[in-house]
Amino acid sequence: MAFFRPTSFSGLQTLWKYPMFWPVPRRQQLFAVIFHLPNRKHVKCFPFTTTSQSAIPVDPKATHMLTTKTRSKGRDGEEKEGRAREDTSSPHPFSLFSAGAAKRRSKNQEELLMISKKNGIRPPEKPLSVAEWEELRGEFKRISKFEEVMLEQMIKCNSSIDVAKSLLSMVAMRKGDISYNLLVKYLALCVRQEQMAEVYDVYDIMKVRFKTLETGAYSLLIKGLSGSNRWREALSLLEEIKKVMIPSKGNYGDCIKGALNNQEINLACELYHEMLAKGLIPNLDTLQVLFDTGKCVKDDQLKSELLGILLYLRENQLYPGEALMQSIKLWFESIPGEKWQGHLTTIKNSGKCPVCNQNLEAIHLSQEEYNALKEKIIKDVIQGTDTFRKTTPQELKEFQNFVENHPPYDIVIDGLNVANVSNKRSQSQTLLDVVFHLAQQNLRLLVLGRKHMLTGSHSWKRHIVAAMQKKADFFFAENVSEDDPFLLYATLHSGSHCKFLTRDLLRDHKACLPDNLTRHLFFKWQRGHQMVLSHYWPGKRIKFQPILTYNTVVQTTGDTWHIPYDEQLVERYSYEVPTKWLCLQRK
Numbered sequence: 001m002a003f004f005r006p007t008s009f010s011g012l013q014t015l016w017k018y019p020m021f022w023p024v025p026r027r028q029q030l031f032a033v034i035f036h037l038p039n040r041k042h043v044k045c046f047p048f049t050t051t052s053q054s055a056i057p058v059d060p061k062a063t064h065m066l067t068t069k070t071r072s073k074g075r076d077g078e079e080k081e082g083r084a085r086e087d088t089s090s091p092h093p094f095s096l097f098s099a100g101a102a103k104r105r106s107k108n109q110e111e112l113l114m115i116s117k118k119n120g121i122r123p124p125e126k127p128l129s130v131a132e133w134e135e136l137r138g139e140f141k142r143i144s145k146f147e148e149v150m151l152e153q154m155i156k157c158n159s160s161i162d163v164a165k166s167l168l169s170m171v172a173m174r175k176g177d178i179s180y181n182l183l184v185k186y187l188a189l190c191v192r193q194e195q196m197a198e199v200y201d202v203y204d205i206m207k208v209r210f211k212t213l214e215t216g217a218y219s220l221l222i223k224g225l226s227g228s229n230r231w232r233e234a235l236s237l238l239e240e241i242k243k244v245m246i247p248s249k250g251n252y253g254d255c256i257k258g259a260l261n262n263q264e265i266n267l268a269c270e271l272y273h274e275m276l277a278k279g280l281i282p283n284l285d286t287l288q289v290l291f292d293t294g295k296c297v298k299d300d301q302l303k304s305e306l307l308g309i310l311l312y313l314r315e316n317q318l319y320p321g322e323a324l325m326q327s328i329k330l331w332f333e334s335i336p337g338e339k340w341q342g343h344l345t346t347i348k349n350s351g352k353c354p355v356c357n358q359n360l361e362a363i364h365l366s367q368e369e370y371n372a373l374k375e376k377i378i379k380d381v382i383q384g385t386d387t388f389r390k391t392t393p394q395e396l397k398e399f400q401n402f403v404e405n406h407p408p409y410d411i412v413i414d415g416l417n418v419a420n421v422s423n424k425r426s427q428s429q430t431l432l433d434v435v436f437h438l439a440q441q442n443l444r445l446l447v448l449g450r451k452h453m454l455t456g457s458h459s460w461k462r463h464i465v466a467a468m469q470k471k472a473d474f475f476f477a478e479n480v481s482e483d484d485p486f487l488l489y490a491t492l493h494s495g496s497h498c499k500f501l502t503r504d505l506l507r508d509h510k511a512c513l514p515d516n517l518t519r520h521l522f523f524k525w526q527r528g529h530q531m532v533l534s535h536y537w538p539g540k541r542i543k544f545q546p547i548l549t550y551n552t553v554v555q556t557t558g559d560t561w562h563i564p565y566d567e568q569l570v571e572r573y574s575y576e577v578p579t580k581w582l583c584l585q586r587k
């Protein structure tokens with residue numbers, strides 16, 4: 001190797017002109033590149049191998065997956081939650097890049113994809129020679145990050161890794177080195193295509209070249225390694241992440257899958273409990289792998305873990321998707337000697353299960369439960385510093401006095417939220433219609449408004465606001481204040497008969513709730529007290545969703561389990577609950 005001394009080759013060099021020095025005897029090797037590591041006087045070989053000389057055609061399905069939004073907006077701009085979002089057993093391509101909990105493209109990726117779209121950059125279908133790449137690069141010479149843009153497109157189009165390798169070959173020739181960013185993008189492509197030999201190579205190179213990696217690379221390596229024979233190395237990487245931050249639920253999920261694939265059930269359960277202790281909510285596909293393992297491995301500890309998962313779903317108001325639900329069903333039916341039978345059903349407003357004729361748990365809170373919840377909410381959510389960051393203590397005090405000095409309400413209305421349900425009518429006219437509709441039923445109403453509603457603007461005409469004030473009490477908060485704490489306070493203060501009207505899900509407050517029991521009571525109270533305007537035809541008809549009488553959470557009587565689940569591809573609004581159930585009975 002004297003020929004390749006650092007003096008004659010600085011940094012990364014291509015060896016492809018000298019096939020006799022190719023370091024790893026792999027068939028169909030295209031080229032190899034070497035790294036010069038200045039502190040070690042050592043040359044590391046980085047063989048890029050090829051699996052095929054011809055490029056794999058672009059997978060149109062994969063491209064489609066990349067463009068599928070994980071969360072879509074519904075008819076009124078409301079957020080929808082679909083099962084496609086979480087319950088996929090195969091990794092979502094962009095989850096490969098998830099550094100934290102968020103499975104979104106990074107700003108950098110968005111930017112690169114924008115550049116490629118704007119300039120019409122598409123990956124070639126076959127590997128190019130260095131000269132061909134240089135020529136292509138010349139056509140886009142105004143683009144400073146050509147290689148990054150191109151690799152990002154290759155990830156998007158799921159290009160053959162041979163095409164990517166031919167690009168890296170050009171970079172190595174040109175710059176004598178391959179940057180961290182390019183290596184990570186190449187790694188993403190390899191992980192996605194489960195090109196394990198390449199994943200190992202990139203990992204080994206990175207270990208030597210970089211002291212630490214950022215979380216995106218760690219996440220990719222964990223995903224890649226956990227499904228391979230070197231799965232234990234994924235655990236070491238998880239430990240590395242833990243030194244600086246909380247790993248993502250995806251990181252844990254990958255390690256749990258790695259452990260389960262290798263029959264290390266105790267280890268998988270330890271990791272599962274560790275992630276819960278860190279406040280991470282597992283992905284549904286992670287839970288599914290646990291149930292699938294339970295079907296094959298008969299182990300009492302695993303059985304109690306799986307029952308624990310069902311209670312966890314209950315406490316956190318989580319709904320399995322169809323795939324997880326099927327795994328739960330098959331697991332129950334496989335328990336020796338227990339003779340469980342599962343049926344899928346739809347439960348109507350009566351709350352009676354048509355399969356076993358049992359009534360589901362009522363949504364009603366006992367007086368004790370109600371009082372406990374009210375006390376906790378007022379203490380932890382309303383007076384808690386976090387939620388009130390947008391409301392001053394003076395305004396809160398003013399509002400509390402206001403509520404004290406009025407008789408209890410029947411309905412508390414989130415004025416701005418209701419005013420925005422229609423884009424066909426002005427905000428004040430929409431709110432007026434709803435207030436008049438409810439006032440006809442002799443209900444005592446409180447509308448939470450904002451001070452800007454009093455300025456006589458085009459959207460908020462003075463005479464309309466004045467007309468509404470004859471039918472309902474109004475409290476006008478500062479324009480920047482958050483409505484939710486006022487809504488919760490006034491509703492809880494009025495007593496358990498009082499309902500509230502909004503399409504908001506009050507999501508932010510769940511995190512402030514101190515324990516599982518309070519969370520469970522809060523969800524139950526919310527579902528039993530939240531009115532949602534489901535249909536509004538201006539001037540004609542106003543319709544509210546019926547408030548359910550039964551509790552839509554996982555529930556058991558010992559001899560039965562009822563599990564609400566989300567159907568595949570059926571999206572529901574965030575304020576809606578599933579109507580499909582798995583009924584399990586012990587025969």
Ligand SMILES: [Zn+2]
Nearest residue numbers: 353355356583
């Ligand atoms: Zn049933």
